[in-house]
Amino acid sequence: MGLNQAEEATLDELSARIDDLRSARSRTVVAVSGYGGAGKSTLSKALVARGGSRARLRGDDFLDPVRSHQRSTDWDGVDRARLRSEVLEPFRRGERVRFRPYDWHLGALGSITELPDVEVLVVDAIGILHPDLDGCFDLAVWVDVDLATAGTRGRRRDQVAGHDHDALWTDVWLPNDRDFAARFDPVGRADLRYVPEDVAGRE
Template identity: 55%
Template sequence: MDLDDVIDLVAGRRTSAGHPIVVGISGYCGSGKSTLARSVAGALPGTVRIRGDDFLDPERSHRRSIDWDGVDRARLTSSVLEPHRAGRASTFQRFDWSVRALGPVEPLPTTDVVIVDLIGLFHPDAMPHIDVAVWCDVDLDTAARRGMARDRRLGRDHDRLWRDVWIPSERDFEARFAPRGGAVVFSAG
């Protein structure tokens, strides 16, 4: 699929679902998830993007795990995914990276389409709450190179984390959950 195909898929599901929908965009670190999420949200008026980074635990996400334990899927599911799909009002808290704590409570935006882009999103705990799952298809080596370059441009020295934690965690998650298999594939080449 290309960008236009993804936009058409989301637009079609938006009109046929009969309830507010969740679009999950996942892929390896550095695969282009956020870029794709911004592009789809920008093309579909009224769509709201929820940043996956707001649901990471910085301590746990810097430790190797086989299921991306640093992703707070329970908080994401209970405060965003479930209430949004049910059309219920809810509140959530974004992780404030500047103070390394949860930020203030804010209302979940009212919309018919929420897009969440996040590593480790296509996990059995979250998948039942996702209407459209899109995998950003870039091989792990390419995604890691892109992510490391991005971090360096932002002044972050995460090379050790990439080598020792994030790349092995990506491999472990893929081996355990095969996240690409339950999604439509976006060619992020």
């Protein structure tokens, strides 16, 4: 399904779709992806805040601190194999999920973390609408912000947080997003599109 065909959904509609899926199965996994800076975390937090036995898994927990700062055409810095084997597959089987998130201060895997016992897991990350994770998601949502706008938002967010990542955005993250989109068409893998309120109607 391509960008022009994927249905656009509001936050209420996304939440309702998740509830529909949840009523049909014991465990539901939702992917929220988009370009860096698009607003993936914000949307995921809003969906989890709607309640109904939901939890969020941060994409940063599966980003390698070194490789995620290097150029690649497949977002090699996202540890998709570990995400699938340690979290997504056991969660879907109804098992207790324990994993080691990356510790950004250590630059290595951190302490073991246990996922809450919930029915819906919302995973927000770059690079997850990829063949390596086919079959892992019951619903895939693309945060529909164009690459240039997403990059501007991401830079502004980092500056507010006191991080000087301008060179990384220019030399690594934006080119990685561009190349990943060209290779794997993550927009076409999405079931629904979501446009953040602060960018809606700008086109």
